[in-house]
Amino acid sequence: MSNFEPKIIAFVCNWCTYAGADLAGTSRIKYAPNVRIVRFPCTGRIDFMLLLKALQTGADGIIVSGCHPADCHYTAGNYHARRRWIIFKSLLDFVGFDTGRITFSWVSAAEGAKWAQIVNETVDKIRDLGPYTDYSNLNKLGVGTITEVLNARTA
Amino acid sequence: MSRIGVFICHCGENIGGTVDCEKVAETAAKYPGVAYSVDYKYMCSDPGQNMIKDAIKEHKLTGVVVAACSPRMHEPTFRKAVSEAGINPFLCEMANLREHCSWVHLKDDSTTEKAEELVKVLVEKVKRNQPLEPIKVPVTKTALVLGGGIAGIQAALDIANSGHKVIMIEKSPSIGGHMSQLSETFPTLDCSQCILTPRMVEVAQHPNITLYTYAELVGLDGFIGNFQASIKLKAKSIDHDICNGCGDCIAKCPIKKIPDEFNAGLGTRTAVYVPFPQAVPNKPVIDRENCTYFTRDGKCGLCAKVCTKGAIDYSQKDEIITIDVGAVVVATGFDIKGTDFFPEYGYGRYKDVITGLQFERLASASGPTLGEIKRPSDGKVPQNIVFIACAGSRDPAKGIEYCSKICCMYTAKHAMLYKHKVHQGKASVFYMDIRAGGKMYEEFVRRAIEEDDVNYIRGRVSRIYEKNGKLIVKGVDTLLDAYPVEIEADMVVLATAGIANEGSEELAQSLHISYDQHNFFAEAHPKLKPVETNTAGIMLAGACQSPKDIPDSVSQASGAAVKVAALFSKDELTRDPLIAYVNRCGPPTYSTCVGCFLCVSVCPYLAIEKEQIKDRNGNLIKEVAKINPGLCQGCGTCVALCRSKSIDIYGYSHSQVFAEVMALFNERSLENV
Amino acid sequence: MQELHNKIKSILENGSASLFIAYQKSREGKITPTFITKPEQSQKAYFGDDCKQNLAVYIHKQEVKNFGKVGIFANIYTLKSLLQIYAENQIRDDYLKVVTINPNGAIVEFANFMEIENYVNENKPAPNPEDMERVEKLSNLSREERWDYWLNELSTCIKCYACRAACPMCYCTKCTVDCNQPQWISTPSHSLGNIEWHIMRAMHLAGRCVECNECARVCPMDIPLNLLTVKLNDTANIEFGQQAGLKGELDYALSTFKVDDKENFIR
């Protein structure tokens, strides 16, 4: 596990966090290269299904980030997103997903340093936790035949 | 089959020094759908751009990924370049190899690997990009200005002087607003009406301005550049085309005891009236709520008899007109709290406890006392006067929590005016803090204290009560260790809070703009868009947004006017086409939208409407959501909310973002199989 | 029962509905829905505590809509569903005649959804204590135990979509599972695809599920999938004070917000 490098996907809004990450760049703040940013217009656009898809495709950790409350470029997308994440996180927790692997944050266009810090902390944390295969491996288990399943049930 | 071209930029050493660009280009060449891949020192340079253009033609590319700096920097450059080579600009995407990669990571294989993946993600995206055309909407170059106070006047004149038509509507019979009620203005003490009335006349005479007084907005439909305003013109009962403003009717009107709004209730007026001598238009209206001809069915009719021009027309009706406008400036002003909300100040029971606005009227040469400070109860000149600042402001318990901003200054002005008029009189001001931020403001307050000898007491007034014809004002001086102070005053002036107009909530709703918890209209961004609302094409000016003094109102009005003029500078608006839409398909489904309308309330711009799909005979088949392309700003919140995925958005479509996510890391999971 | 029969008869006779949806009981004691179109068939209708199915689901069917005005016998959960789908613009007031039996055994006929709203709020069923207890118990397990539990349960799903078909709130013409451009939910019923499906289903019902438990009843694999929506309803209620099926006006936690909504996980 020593050379495990976590794969992190970041879902960010264009106006704050994407710009904040740009600022980290122009300020030459160094952070871990494990993160891949996918750009969205606003956190309001981020479909919860995409988080599942990211885990399926092999992400060990996820960052979801946008404008601070009251700063959304579209005034309210992040407020809607916040509610969505409250519900979604409650569900993932209930089903037993490791939600500690998902970092939710508000990073403004002026917070290049905060962005670097969020990435670094997430990477460190996931490095400790190890790869996340609980979920992504499931599609390799194949489809159980109905009889198998039923037998397992009655057994 | 897509033919994507990938162009990796070294950005000199900026990217090339950290990322192995050659390797990235080689790897990218192997991605499915990539027809051409190359790296170059400076993609944004002329030769770099030409390289892209040539490759598009030579390799018949259907999409382009430029992997270089942040798209926030050069996306327009490269989109323009590809369109010059004949493909749609929206078929070009940028991978951010500089700000998000080379500048933040060390020179290492992992950095190059990241660069490769970032390119891969964008390749998968661009394969699914659609050619898009910027949305063009025609602009009606007429502005609607709501409200004829100083903010509305300024905005209207600025817009009209830049060559565009303006429709101004004002709900009262004359324009002028609160500024026309003021005596002198801080910090210069110049007479308010003397500087205002020329502006009012200019509005009335301006060839580009159409003025409707005694009129109200009843509805606004449409979107930026293309609004339809419905305006109610209240019946004036006098034909203003015939009336010459002689005022004979006013002199004869027997109903004389109506509290005068212009004088803040300190004087009276008749039922047929002109609100004040310098009113614009200077022609009377009949106040139907008080005229006996209307309240007691045809009793009286004197004015019709005395009018030599025959201008009186009792049969006039309210009229609704519809006007097409391209932009709206909301300048509906504010209101002030009365004196009747504070139990400890007597709930408005004492005649000589008045508001600041009433004091303005007393101090005004055109006021009920012709500028002499006389108290309302018995007309005596008060020898001892007390001003109480923050009466209701900054008081979440009984009043409002915000600072009304103007009261510190006008209270200083009032005290000063009083001292100038009643030399031997005593003036005291109770205050919490003195907020005198503004050019010459602090100096002005100092002058009141130092030159005019106004007694400033830092502390709250706990009670006012009447005793032997005096108003006993009890308070504390907190600078003197909460030392109790008691003043036997002849008159007390409360600097009551500035509040939103009654009905602003409804107005905001009919304009589809937001408002804050105090019902002041909300700006689109507190710092960077202080004059726009979050509905494109609607601007704010003056105290309807928050309490403001005259210079602030005027500046904001000019700001709003510039926004309008900029909007009107072109015949068509072009907007980014990255907006959402509800799918449509053939019968029998027509759209996968089931019309649950859960999305309607998520849209910050109220862009989601209901649309009825009807058959040829006009029978309703289905009710579905429709996104108004003029209003949608493309946040995508509705897209993520819709359960049936019936809403999609250009530029960040379901298939695009899905493919981006699925493109990442996938190899590893495949390897593991 | 006679009273109910008479009521249905008169509704069909006086034309306030041309179809009446109710329960019937077979000789074997099986409860099934019945679709009554003729007044003389009214005595087929049955009501008892064993009438659990949520009949509101039929309101969405084109075959039912073709009848124009429809009457429906509704137990309390069906009433909640009707109210919820009314708030979601799926039914019109004037096309529905709703009848229920109140706790005292009297027939109640509703004139409009306002009346249904009042009735539902007066007779609001308490959350099922058994379900709450199970949710509670699961919540107290370790994360790994919860994961094993759900993996075990959900891996048996055969994606027959009976749960979706039985749910009055699942009325989309095209469900996300039916999308193949992109393929949001993996088609095979392997565990991953199943979990995706159930996560999505629960998310879409959060704050909308009326807790009739029909989904769990119809599941041929006996998956307690209602617990997922019960849990999310609980979250929506605790976090945002929103409950499904109690208002004729749209009240949906995820389409509104408060500036001061609280959470403790966003950094």
Ligand code: SF4
């Ligand atoms: S994308 Fe955003 S702005 Fe456009 S309709 Fe949807 S919610 Fe409104």
Ligand code: SF4
């Ligand atoms: S009814 Fe049961 S088996 Fe069928 S799809 Fe739903 S959960 Fe799966």
Ligand code: FES
């Ligand atoms: S634009 Fe950043 S959260 Fe909405």
